[in-house]
Amino acid sequence: MSGLHGVILTTFETHKDDRGALSEIFRESWPTGVKPVQWNWVSSNANVLRGVHVHVQHLDYLMCINGEMLLGLSDVRPESSTKGRSEFITLKADEPCAVTIPEGVAHGFYFAAPAQILYGVSHYWQTVDELGCRWNDPGLGLDWPTRAPHLSERDATAGDYQHMLDAYIAGRAKLARGAQ
Numbered sequence: 001m002s003g004l005h006g007v008i009l010t011t012f013e014t015h016k017d018d019r020g021a022l023s024e025i026f027r028e029s030w031p032t033g034v035k036p037v038q039w040n041w042v043s044s045n046a047n048v049l050r051g052v053h054v055h056v057q058h059l060d061y062l063m064c065i066n067g068e069m070l071l072g073l074s075d076v077r078p079e080s081s082t083k084g085r086s087e088f089i090t091l092k093a094d095e096p097c098a099v100t101i102p103e104g105v106a107h108g109f110y111f112a113a114p115a116q117i118l119y120g121v122s123h124y125w126q127t128v129d130e131l132g133c134r135w136n137d138p139g140l141g142l143d144w145p146t147r148a149p150h151l152s153e154r155d156a157t158a159g160d161y162q163h164m165l166d167a168y169i170a171g172r173a174k175l176a177r178g179a180q
């Protein structure tokens, strides 16, 4: 369960037999809140942290397919009933489920050990929709279980929480004007 407005957990039914297992992971008819147009496969090494990012436009439909991932979430939407709240969800490949992350919910992915994830997105990737801030900015309210994660150059040089919030609000206004 998630306490953040619009964050949806979808659990999968797993059919096991003597060959292994099979799960349906997405049906358009399920109430996931998202219709992916693009899917990404991501492999991460131990102690990698991706993010923290927030999107103005696209939603993510995220699952762990090998190992474990700690998902950090922080609601930055000014009008949200859960604005300013944050939480962690652990996704495990052997407890198959997906998390829908709405636009405006900032998120980071932490991998204590090597793992693989798969995620679908509601809009094609475009850098203009890739906002972010420093993974450990106090404004996020996320106490990660690492002090020195392996980050991308972009994430290591990201700005602060307030800068991300301002960019998110400006990006949303631009989108509302039909400019994105």
Ligand SMILES: Cc1cn([C@H]2C[C@H](O)[C@@H](COP(=O)(O)OP(=O)(O)O[C@H]3O[C@@H](C)C(=O)[C@@H](O)[C@H]3O)O2)c(=O)[nH]c1=O
Binding pocket: 040, 042, 050, 051, 052, 053, 054, 060, 107, 108, 109, 125, 130, 152, 154
């Ligand atoms: C996200 C993405 C990246 N790329 C490319 C750009 C770059 O060369 C390489 C790695 O991209 P990044 O460093 O941006 O990957 P990463 O830091 O993993 O970015 C992801 O972080 C998580 C937390 C999210 O929220 C995602 O939406 C996305 O922002 O892959 C694509 O071609 N398509 C895509 O959809």
